[in-house]
Amino acid sequence: MKIIDCPLNGPRNAQEFVCGGEVRQEPSQDAAIDKWADFVFLENNLQGVVHEWWCHVPTSYWFIVTRNTATEEIIATRRPDEFFAGLKQTDGAGSE
Amino acid sequence: MPLALLKYGFRRKYKGDKYFPAARPLKDTYDVVIIGGGGHGLACAYYLASDWGIADVAVLEKGWLASGNTARNTAIIRANYLTPAGALFYEESMRLWRSLAGELGINLMYSERGHLTLAHSDAALRTSRWRAEVNQHLGIDSELVGRDEIAKLCPEINLSEEVRYPVLGALYHPPGAIARHDAVAWGYARGAMHSGIEIHQQTEVTGIKKHVGGSIELETNRGSITAGTVVQAVAGMSSEVARMAGFKLPIRSIPLQACVSEPLKPFLDPIVVSGSLHVYVSQSARGELVMGGATDPYPLYSTRSTLDFTERLMASMLELFPFLENAKVLRQWAGIADMTPDFSPVMGLTPISKYYIDAGWGTWGFKATPVCGKCMAELTATGKVPDLIRSFELERFGRMEQVGERGAAAVGH
Numbered sequence: 352m353k354i355i356d357c358p359l360n361g362p363r364n365a366q367e368f369v370c371g372g373e374v375r376q377e378p379s380q381d382a383a384i385d386k387w388a389d390f391v392f393l394e395n396n397l398q399g400v401v402h403e404w405w406c407h408v409p410t411s412y413w414f415i416v417t418r419n420t421a422t423e424e425i426i427a428t429r430r431p432d433e434f435f436a437g438l439k440q441t442d443g444a445g446s447e
Numbered sequence: 448m449p450l451a452l453l454k455y456g457f458r459r460k461y462k463g464d465k466y467f468p469a470a471r472p473l474k475d476t477y478d479v480v481i482i483g484g485g486g487h488g489l490a491c492a493y494y495l496a497s498d499w500g501i502a503d504v505a506v507l508e509k510g511w512l513a514s515g516n517t518a519r520n521t522a523i524i525r526a527n528y529l530t531p532a533g534a535l536f537y538e539e540s541m542r543l544w545r546s547l548a549g550e551l552g553i554n555l556m557y558s559e560r561g562h563l564t565l566a567h568s569d570a571a572l573r574t575s576r577w578r579a580e581v582n583q584h585l586g587i588d589s590e591l592v593g594r595d596e597i598a599k600l601c602p603e604i605n606l607s608e609e610v611r612y613p614v615l616g617a618l619y620h621p622p623g624a625i626a627r628h629d630a631v632a633w634g635y636a637r638g639a640m641h642s643g644i645e646i647h648q649q650t651e652v653t654g655i656k657k658h659v660g661g662s663i664e665l666e667t668n669r670g671s672i673t674a675g676t677v678v679q680a681v682a683g684m685s686s687e688v689a690r691m692a693g694f695k696l697p698i699r700s701i702p703l704q705a706c707v708s709e710p711l712k713p714f715l716d717p718i719v720v721s722g723s724l725h726v727y728v729s730q731s732a733r734g735e736l737v738m739g740g741a742t743d744p745y746p747l748y749s750t751r752s753t754l755d756f757t758e759r760l761m762a763s764m765l766e767l768f769p770f771l772e773n774a775k776v777l778r779q780w781a782g783i784a785d786m787t788p789d790f791s792p793v794m795g796l797t798p799i800s801k802y803y804i805d806a807g808w809g810t811w812g813f814k815a816t817p818v819c820g821k822c823m824a825e826l827t828a829t830g831k832v833p834d835l836i837r838s839f840e841l842e843r844f845g846r847m848e849q850v851g852e853r854g855a856a857a858v859g860h
């Protein structure tokens with residue numbers, strides 16, 4: 352995982368990116384405190400295929416990386432709109 | 448002499464004891480099952496027998512004895528933490544460490560070197576002063592020292608101002624120590640086994656079920672077993688095992704790498720840490736420099752090594768010790784650290800009754816092996832959370848309460 356294919360900038364050195372954590376559904380503003388505590392602190396931390404927010408730091412560009420945390424393989428990199436449109440069709444994967 | 452030794456070796460009378468008693472078959476049920484045969488699981492087993500007389504215990508280890516982070520850590524032991532809860536907890540561990548070799552009957556090579564945390568910025572100096580104040584208030588030997596004292600304590604450090612980040616001062620912790628990590632695990636394992644506790648290697652927990660009657664069923668690669676009480680101590684695999692039990696943890700599994708140099712003539716007395724440069728180093732009894740830094744930049748369940756890590760680490764090492772430019776790196780490795788958002792552990796109760804957790808030890812848990820084992824054994828035996836670990840309960844996150852130790856644990860493990 353030395354090169355990441357950024358949807359905006361093309362293939363770039365992995366050192367130019369930071370991982371922003373799993374893609375998750377944010378609770379509504381008036382959700383109970385335990386819902387918020389869960390969202391802020393608890394992690395799925397899955398060993399396997401995950402969808403995550405990553406940022407290309409020099410251009411401040413956020414996008415979605417699908418990668419395998421057991422094998423360190425990158426499976427796909429997508430623009431957020433592309434990713435969430437795909438989610439609506441397949442319904443579910445990556446939500447939570 | 449060699450002939451006499453040979454004759455001695457062949458005499459029946461002097462047959463040596465086996466270090467560990469022979470392994471026994473896995474039973475169907477135990478009072479207590481400990482998942483994870485690292486230092487923490489083994490210490491808990493040992494104290495269950497020695498402090499509470501509980502010996503119907505099995506430790507299940509998926510690999511070989513203490514093959515996880517216990518075998519991979521850089522063995523730094525200290526108590527100069529930032530929060531009162533943290534500092535008091537680690538200070539109690541240091542008290543236990545000092546008499547541990549005698550108690551376990553094994554040479555732990557516990558060696559008090561002094562521990563220097565270098566500050567290269569005003570912000571770092573401020574944190575050092577803060578830590579020194581908290582520490583002194585709690586009776587922990589810890590103080591802020593200036594450049595002159597650093598030069599006396601460790602003349603090898605490059606104190607030149609002609610570098611990117613000149614050293615401004617340091618937090619000095621005289622009792623800071625290192626120990627032989629494998630011996631810690633072997634000592635606890637032997638002590639536990641001699642009390643009748645079973646340690647099963649190559650035994651992986653693959654599923655967990657809570658029964659209506661209260662007992663807990665564990666599926667393993669060697670069949671399923673039933674436990675009255677379960678203690679989970681699996682470090683980097685904490686989230687995966689907790690998922691089997693049905694709850695989530697505030698943990699990300701992130702690799703932490705380390706490496707050693709070829710053996711060099713002894714020159715470095717104290718353990719030296721620099722948070723700003725992301726490097727720490729001590730010299731082992733063999734003369735190898737044991738070096739590491741902060742965790743990898745993203746979560747991962749793989750113990751591969753990277754060149755990025757060594758490259759960056761060596762740049763910092765050479766800023767502190769320029770005369771090492773020709774020294775070679777001998778070995779490099781990684782362990783999967785179970786990182787919490789506040790750099791403090793998670794110990795105690797879980798949403799499942801009689802299922803206790805010992806996790807979130809990230810990059811700093813080796814030093815806590817004795818005290819954590821003792822507290823988890825007390826919790827298992829009495830069902831009551833000992834005062835010393837109450838602040839570290841899983842529930843704290845539900846109340847948005849953290850035990851913030853980032854300033855004391857991000858690089859100096």
Ligand SMILES: Cc1cc2nc3c(=O)[nH]c(=O)nc-3n(C[C@H](O)[C@H](O)[C@H](O)COP(=O)(O)OP(=O)(O)OC[C@H]3O[C@@H](n4cnc5c(N)ncnc54)[C@H](O)[C@@H]3O)c2cc1C
Nearest residue numbers: 483485486487509515516517520521523652782812813814
């Ligand atoms: C490179 C590195 C340097 C470090 N440096 C320091 C330091 O200087 N000072 C310090 O205090 N700490 C340090 N640490 C942290 C320290 O090593 C750990 O916090 C500590 O060893 C944790 O001990 P443990 O017994 O909980 O975990 P481990 O020793 O990892 O034991 C957990 C065991 O559980 C087993 N297991 C996992 N899943 C299962 C399953 N499903 N079924 C059965 N068994 C399972 C694993 O095989 C493993 O043996 C460092 C860590 C690393 C990686």
